[in-house]
Amino acid sequence: MLGRERLYSLSTSRRLVEMGRKERENEWIYKTTAKKRFGLTDNQIRLAIEAGLVEAKQVRNPNYSSGPPATILKVEDIVKNLDRIAAFPRLSDRERAARRVYAYRTRARKGLAFWCRIR
Numbered sequence: 001m002l003g004r005e006r007l008y009s010l011s012t013s014r015r016l017v018e019m020g021r022k023e024r025e026n027e028w029i030y031k032t033t034a035k036k037r038f039g040l041t042d043n044q045i046r047l048a049i050e051a052g053l054v055e056a057k058q059v060r061n062p063n064y065s066s067g068p069p070a071t072i073l074k075v076e077d078i079v080k081n082l083d084r085i086a087a088f089p090r091l092s093d094r095e096r097a098a099r100r101v102y103a104y105r106t107r108a109r110k111g112l113a114f115w116c117r118i119r
Contacts, residue, residue, distance in 0.1 A: 027074070027075040027076070028057070028072040028073065028074055028075070029072065029073060029075055030070055030071070030072055030073075031045055031056075031070070031071040031072070031073060034073050034075075034078055038078060038082060038085075039086075040085060040086070041090045041091065043088065043089060043090060043091055043092045043095065044085055044086065044088040044089075044090060045073070045085070046092075047085075047088045047089075048078075048081065048084075048085045048088065049073075053077060053081040053084060053085060054073050054074060054077040054078055054081065054085070055073070055074040055077050056071055056072065056073050056074075057071070057072050058070070058071060059071075059072055
């Protein structure tokens with residue numbers, strides 16, 4: 001991993017990994033790792049890349065080479081702009097609408113299961 005990492009709790013209950021300047025200058029991590037380490041969502045990372053806050057590259061997927069390419073992000077950019085990235089909305093409008101539909105269907109399915117029991 002990175003050798004020594006120290007975690008500091010921020011007022012927004014986010015965690016920031018403090019690393020030595022030399023260690024993080026040229027370090028790149030996969031998008032999934034960034035999501036887990038910094039508590040970000042796909043939408044926040046996508047908006048940060050579009051806004052030019054984070055440098056990103058597309059590379060061959062190491063786990064599934066015939067699948068879609070993997071995205072790697074520069075750690076230094078994420079750490080430097082973490083507050084601005086975290087201020088982006090966690091979900092896009094499309095994701096919010098999909099979750100509403102999913103919740104509606106779940107409630108309907110539970111209601112049917114109560115009234116229409118299978119014996």
